[in-house]
Amino acid sequence: MFGRFEKLVHPYPDALPPPPPRSFFAFLWTCSKGVRPWLLMVTLFTAAIGAFEALLFSMMAHVVDLLAKVQPTQLWAEHGRTLTLLAVVLGASVVFAALQALFKYQGVFGNFPMRLRWNFHRLMLEQSMGFYQDEFAGRIATKVMQTSLAVRDTWLIVTDIMVYVVIYFVTLLAVVGAFDLWLVAPFLGWLVLYVAALWYFVPRLGQVAQAQADARSLMTGRITDAYTNIATVKLFSHAQREAQFARGAMQEFMSTAYAQMRLVTGFETVNQILSVGLIAATAFVSLALWSGSLVGVGAVAAATAMAFRLNGISHWVMWELATLFEHIGTVQDGMATLSRVQSVVDKPDAKALVVPRGEVVFENVVFAYGGKKRVVDGLNLHIRPGEKIGLVGRSGAGKSTVVNLLLRLYDLESGRILVDGQDIAGVTQASLRRHVGMVTQDTSLLHRSVRDNIVYGRPDATEAEMVRAAERAEAADFIAGLSDAKGRKGYDAHVGERGVKLSGGQRQRIAIARVMLKDAPILLLDEATSALDSEVEAAIQESLYRLMEGKTVVAIAHRLSTIAAMDRLVVMDQGRIVEVGDHATLLAAGGIYARLWEHQSGGFLGEELDEDGTPAPVTAG
The missing domain is CATH 3.40.50.300 (P-loop containing nucleotide triphosphate hydrolases)
Structure with a gap:
């Protein structure tokens, strides 16, 4: 039985959802996709339980009146049917409570947030590199985890607890009104004052909760950042500095916690005053009506018991509403990240890239990382199938950006990049990157x-x-x-x-x-051997040459000897191509490449040099 209910919600749907909307209610509604029928079942059973509980007081009042009038020996003979009906109602409430728990805990409680985590995680994996350059990894992970739980709890509080309270209170008013309408007055008076207290305290608790969720994400992000970069922290002996850096975020979080607890203390005090007032007023009115023979002793017992029951419920409702607004704040905090529109997306009609030859063409490519200064400015470059080129230039010349653009980690400002005649903006990103192999400096x-x-x-x-x-x-x-x-x-x-x-x-x-x-048929090497010592570099250089055989290669290296033997060297400066040619030609030209070469000493161990002192051409091992 448990297994059947646990399979109601599929936690890992295959289809990748679109980014959710940025407005709060639309975000909540979108997140509930696939769970809505079962949330409705929870709501219906909760409403039934609330009505049952309030009606139970009416039935108990009737039983008290019976006990006051009937002889003990005649109770079952005269009122056995009434008592049996009460037992049936109690039994039905158990069945309803069991079904509500099955739908809520087996069906929704675990599966709903896991479904959200699965969808949010996949959405984050589809975000561009620019997105991750602006965020802490730990902060993103925190938002994925805590927003999923907050969405679930927001829905359950509204569809479960709030529905229960509303149905219970409406049924309660009907029950006490059936005794005498004057008994309704204390409950309505309490309701007005209680709603006023909620109106004052709860929104303020929500504002504090939203600030607290952001402070929690910041605190987690700073702590995670220190752990991620622990080697740097150790290298510079900055453990104490990192502790103080995290403490600043912790103190910001504590400020929100103190503000929250002040509001909670005030609400608790006001709530207790209202509860005591309700009990006293209900007891006074019911006893006055009983003294005038307008209600029976059962009505006095039931009305007073209801007032005591509301005392407990009011505290519960206060905490649930405070928790609700805390969850709302958490959801609103997470929405800004999780609803971020992806900047690099496949076109609706994108096809898989086919690479029979490996030709790469840059046509008037312009790119600026979203700023005003162009990092790549009007780049035109034709790389023939199987050609091996080296990108050369000072730091910041735009070399790595060219490689990133070929991988379509970013979209161009203008121009286009073609692979075997296919614009990479019109093919799927997955198929493009399947045909490109890359080794970077920061592995x-x-x-x-x-x-x-x-x-x-x-x-x-x-x-x-x-x-x-x-x-x-x-x-x-x-x-x-x-x-x-x-x-x-x-x-x-x-x-x-x-x-x-x-x-x-x-x-x-x-x-x-x-x-x-x-x-892959296209190979990108961005300082691929920078972390190797000369002996190891020499050992694998032949393997790299074999890897390059038959492939289109774009290699970046500050150590020019590692790329000097490429078919062609392309020198970049300030995002533009300023020199093109082989090693000997560029040396003879006396330009940027020649000056860079002069600042560096010879090649790597085992390097074969031609008679003019230049590295031998790249060949297979």
Whole structure:
């Protein structure tokens, strides 16, 4: 039975949802997709339970009146049917409560937030690189987690608790009104004053809760940032500084907590005054009516019991409403991030990229990272199929940006980039990046096994293919000696967050193995051997040459000797191409390339030089 209800809501829908709307109620409504029927069932059963509970007081009042009039020996003989009906009502309330709990806890409680986390996480994975450059990773993760729970709890408080309270109170007024209309007066008076108290306190609690949610995200983001960059913190001995940096966010959070608790204390005090007043007024009115023989003793007992019951409910409602507004604040805080429109998206009619040759063409490309200064300014470059070019230039010349634009990590301001005649803006991003392999300077590995990191390039690769790629990247020897804290060894050993357990050279060789396994027709090398010492670089250089064989290659390197033997060198300055040619031609021209070459010493170990002292052309091993 439990399993059937647990399968009502699918927590991992296949379809990727669009970014949710930015208005609060539209956001909540969109988030409830796939859960709405079961939220409705929870609401209906909750309403029935609320009505049952209030009607129970009426029936108990009737029983009290019976007990005051009937002889004990005649109770079952004269009123057995009434008592049996009461037992049936009590039994029905158990069934309704059980069904409500099954729909609420088995169907909705766990599945609803997990469904939201699944959808929010996939939306965040589709965001552009620019999005992640403006946010803490920990802050985004916090918003994904806490907003999912806040959306669930907002819906459950409204559809479950608030419905219960409304139905219960309406039924309660009908019950006491049936005794005598004067008994309604204390409850209506209490309701007016209670709503006024809610009107004053709850919105203020909501404002504080929204500020608190943002402060919590900031606090989590700062703490996570310190952990993520723990090597830098240790290197500069700034543990105390990072603690103080986090303390500033903690203090901001505490300020919101103090403000929240002041409001809660005030509300608790006012609520207790109203509750005592309701009990006293109800007792006074009911006793006055009983003294005038206008109501029976059962009405006095029922009305007073209802007043005591409302005393407990009022405290509960206050906390639930305060929690509701806290959740509302959390949702509003998360909406700004989770509803962000994706800046790089596939066109509706986007097709898969087909790369039979590997020709790449930049046509008057302009890009500025959203600012006024152009990082790439009118770039025109034709890379022939199988050609190997080196991008050269000072820092900030736009080299890495060109590579990022070819991967379509950003959309162009103007111009277009063609791969085998296909505009990359019109093909799917996934198909584009499947045909491009890249090794970067800042190699980031997943906190998983070495095997998982290598086959990330081609998940369907066999074990033999994976091992062969590691061998070609000169990584197999050190991998065999790896182990982690859980005793996993070799290819099963985990590498730590971002590969922190490995040296820079080891991370780089795993990254190279990953790209070798991917075997894409277009290869991008952005300082691919920068983390390697000369001996290791020489060892894998032949493997890189074999990797480049038959591929279109774009390589960036500050160490010019590693790219001097490319088919063509393209020199960039301030986002423009200023020189094009081979190594010897550019040296003879005496321009930027020649000056950069003069500032650097010879090539890497094992480098073969031509008679004029330039590196030999790239050939397969």
